[in-house]
């Protein structure tokens with residue numbers, strides 16, 4: 001009886017209709033499962049009012065949070081990726097870029113902006129996980145490198161906000177070259193005597209951890225962020241041992257000396273400002 005049986009197998013939802021958090025008035029914390037008003041959550045810098053879980057947010061939220069009155073000027077806003085390797089997996093790389101641009105409203109996995117933070121000029125590059133897993137390809141590397149050049153030319157400090165699954169597979173060797181390029185620019189920033197602060201957010205892994213994310217004069221992180229090079233499953237399989245509790249959380253990484261401190265997103269702007277006041281030489 002066809003009305004009794006499913007005529008089609010399974011129920012499939014297209015990716016663009018899947019939502020991690022319910023849209024609308026209420027936000028449910030994935031950590032403590034408590035429900036709060038979305039406005040309350042937003043006013044709390046997208047952290048849970050009950051357990052302080054830091055929801056993943058993108059560049060726009062960080063720019064609004066850090067720049068005075070949310071005012072900033074974006075640099076290289078229209079830079080998009082080429083297809084140097086003519087890479088095809090489940091779809092051709094240019095098609096993947098095109099559909100991700102349409103879906104995310106972003107041009108690539110990083111945005112650079114300049115503006116004032118508590119009255120002092122700053123250059124910020126911020127990654128977006130929503131664009132192919134925040135993967136680092138040529139555009140990400142180039143935007144960061146140019147951001148650092150801008151900081152040097154205009155004598156501003158540089159803040160990098162990382163959130164990444166690592167190098168972008170579709171650009172293979174070209175992605176890996178970004179590690180050297182950004183590191184070289186950071187060395188020039190250092191020679192110019194300008195501060196570099198690296199903020200690691202959930203998650204920061206792979207080639208990003210292995211280059212600019214760990215090169216800060218201060219390396220700081222948001223609470224509970226996953227920070228590592230290879231993922232826990234790979235490490236577990238390689239060493240054939242169970243991993244310690246809390247392995248690769250920001251707190252664990254801090255304990256083992258790889259971070260300077262952990263900063264609550266609600267205090268981020270003021271903490272950064274006081275840190276930079278200490279670091280900037282008087283003009």
Ligand SMILES: [Zn+2]
Pocket residue numbers: 029030031032033034048049050051052053
């Ligand atoms: Zn919570």
